[in-house]
Amino acid sequence: MTTKSKAKSQIFEAVHETASDLHRLGFIDKRKMRKFDVLCLDPIPAYDSEKIRALRDHLQLSQAVLASVLNTSISTVRKWEIGDKHPSGPSLKLLNLLDRKGLEALI
Numbered sequence: 001m002t003t004k005s006k007a008k009s010q011i012f013e014a015v016h017e018t019a020s021d022l023h024r025l026g027f028i029d030k031r032k033m034r035k036f037d038v039l040c041l042d043p044i045p046a047y048d049s050e051k052i053r054a055l056r057d058h059l060q061l062s063q064a065v066l067a068s069v070l071n072t073s074i075s076t077v078r079k080w081e082i083g084d085k086h087p088s089g090p091s092l093k094l095l096n097l098l099d100r101k102g103l104e105a106l107i
Contacts (some may be wrong), residue, residue, distance in 0.1 A: 008042055016040035044096045049083040055099055056081075069106050070094050 011068040019036040028036075047055075056066050056077075069075045070091055079085040087095055097105055 009039060012040040018048050044092055047080075047092065047099075049081050049086055049097050052077075052095065055095065059098070059103055060105075061064070069098070069103070 016036055017035060017061075019028060019040075020041045023030070023033040023036075056063070059066075061069070063081070064074050067074045070077070072091055076085065076091075078089055094106065
């Protein structure tokens with residue numbers, strides 16, 4: 001369950017890297033690795049309607065294209081932008097990746 005997020009500090013980065021190696025070798029199970037992820041990595045920030053709209057405008061994407069990139073429906077993106085819904089789980093992680101790395105990271 002290793003994710004490429006920014007570590008809280010260099011010490012946490014070293015701890016997380018060691019835990020990731022132990023997980024890869026089978027000494028740490030998935031549940032324990034998730035605990036290390038939460039402990040060592042900065043949480044993914046929340047995306048409100050304004051931030052999603054600003055990101056979409058910055059990348060010059062339509063709602064349909066953003067929905068396709070995130071593998072979700074156009075109505076979901078529309079609801080995020082008017083504030084009826086909020087992204088979570090994989091969609092939130094993909095929005096964060098899109099925000100940090102740009103469209104090329106997802107295509």
